[in-house]
Amino acid sequence: MSGPFADITETVFAEKSVLSESYQPEEILERDEEIDAFSHALQDVLFGREPENLFLYGKAGLGKTAVTKYMMEELKSEVKTRDEADELHVHEINCNGKTLFMVVRRLTNNLLPPEASSFPKRGLGTGDAFEELYQQLDRLGGTHLIVFDEIDHLDDVNTLLYELPRARSNDQISDSLVGIIGISNNYTFRQTLSSKVKDTLMETEISFSPYDAGELRTILHDRADRAFVDGGCDDSAIAKAAALSAQDMGNARQALDLLRVGAEEAERQDDNIVVDTHIEEARTLVQRGRLRNKIRDQTEHAQYILETIAKLENRGEVPARSKTIQDGYEQVAEAYGTTPLTTLKSIQDHLSDLHMLGFLLRHERNQGLSGGQYYEYELDLDPMIVLETREDIIQSSE
Ligand SMILES: Nc1ncnc2c1ncn2[C@@H]1O[C@H](COP(=O)(O)OP(=O)(O)OP(=O)(O)O)[C@@H](O)[C@H]1O
Ligand SMILES: [Mg+2]
Known part of the structure; x- marks a missing residue:
């Protein structure tokens, strides 16, 4: 028997999933200081006291999520061995693309008993969702750590950080303890908060630095x-x-x-x-x-502009002026059945954004004696990548 797979008999992998994004390492390496700071920030949990709030900052891929998952597992098992500690509940929620209502509703639903019907999507507001959340927290009792990943993406983060940490002092909960763990890529997150929140929020911050x-x-x-x-x-x-x-x-x-x-x-x-x-x-x-x-993350018009420049580039017609790009762009947009943006200014704004994002090279030109200045653009990446990506996007939308 031979078929298209018959020759594939060897592999370098013993366990490939260990290299996948979803794999959670059992051990965290090279983050001893962060782990130490994390342990101290959460030590109150071991003694049945209200936990401190904790904020983790750092750029992508620096171990914020991995360290948090690891610490939550370690804390859960430690708590089981401690008499003074209350039962520990950990809730994790990613805030990206969610409204505060969606986040509070999701948390509430996670806490509801299995037989209860879930909190309605429509008809009630964020205040109602908070009220139900507090009831469920008290119904369960114990200590609750709530991990808000990508917290800077949340639309109304000020309300969340004003309400939840003060639920106990405001008598909205009495039989449970709550601590917040916020994770963010934005080192200046705290500065973006309202002064009311900044003044009331007590928290420990841990900053994750790039690995060498x-x-x-x-x-x-x-x-x-x-x-x-x-x-x-x-x-x-x-x-x-x-x-x-x-x-x-x-x-x-x-x-x-x-x-x-x-x-x-x-x-x-x-x-x-x-x-x-x-x-x-x-x-x-x-x-x-x-x-x-x-x-893929760009708007459709920005993508049409990139596609236009890629086509000009393949014909050797770059660097090109914004008027030339606009003419090509109109044809591209119409070919996709979209009404093109009409003003040259809107195209120039897109070009300047695309330049800032690193997609385009921009050349400044002087118009000889008349003294006028203008820009010419070309791609700062292989045009084939743009055209192939556009092809993929069109195919997957069909
Ligand atoms: N110190 C470490 N030891 C072992 N694995 C690590 C360590 N730091 C990061 N990793 C691994 O690297 C990958 C990225 O880490 P992680 O997802 O925690 O980053 P992050 O800081 O949460 O990034 P983002 O801000 O993009 O969410 C994961 O697969 C994680 O398991
Ligand atoms: Mg993460």
């Missing part, structure tokens, strides 16, 4: 030991992935992506050991993936 190459190597080595078969991955490949990610924000997620995609490249090329060159190749693929996501 050595720290990333430690994290990757630990994963690689589990992820790969013996000898499946060269040490220098790990060092390469760590060094590349350290140069670029010190992001552990990116380092793990490089290792996983590099290993996939090795398999695709029928190599049975992952080496530096696979990581180099992975870098291009991972960067492309990121660019694609960035393009």
Whole structure:
């Protein structure tokens, strides 16, 4: 028997899922100080006292979510061994794209007994949802830690942070204790809060700094030991992935992506050991993936403009002036059955945004003696990435 799969018999992976985004490491490496600060901030839980509120700050991929998950598991098991501690309930909610009402409603529903009907989506307001939440907290009793991930994305964060931490002192709850753990990418989050909240909110802050190459190597080595078969991955490949990610924000997620995609490249090329060159190749693929996501995040008109410039570029007609781009853009928008934006100014605004986001290069030109100034634009990325991504988006929307 031979078929398209018959030749695929070898793999570098012993357990590939160890390198996936959803894998929660049993052990957190290189974050001893943060873990220590975390333990102290939550120590009141062990003694049945009201927990401190805790805010974690740091850029993407620095271990905020992983450390929090780890600490919650550790705390849950520690609490079981302590007589003074109340029963611990941990609730996690991601605030991205949610309104305060949605968040409070979701929390309330998580706390309701299984036989109860869920809190209605319509008809009642945020105040009602808070009231129901407080009732459920008291019904369950014990200590509740509520983790709000991406808390800076919440629309009405001031109300949340004014209400919830004061529920007990305002007699809205009496049989339960509540602590908030907020996670944010924005180091200046606290400054964005209203002064009323800033004055009343008592919290501990932990800031996560970028990993250096050595720290990333430690994290990757630990994963690689589990992820790969013996000898499946060269040490220098790990060092390469760590060094590349350290140069670029010190992001552990990116380092793990490089290792996983590099290993996939090795398999695709029928190599049975992952080496530096696979990581180099992975870098291009991972960067492309990121660019694609960035393009997808743009509005449809911004995407039409990018597509227009990519087409001009393929015809060798760049750098191009905004009027030329506008003409091409109108054809593109109409081809997709969309009414184009009409003013040159709106196109220029989009061009300037796209330039700021790093999609475009901008050249300043002077119009000789007449003295006028204008800009010309071209892509700062491979036009094929734009055209392929647009193709994908159109296909998936059909
Ligand atoms: N110190 C560490 N030890 C082991 N694994 C880690 C460590 N730090 C990060 N990771 C891993 O790196 C990846 C990214 O970490 P995590 O999701 O915690 O980042 P984050 O700070 O929450 O990022 P974001 O702001 O984008 O949500 C995860 O797969 C996580 O398991
Ligand atoms: Mg996270």
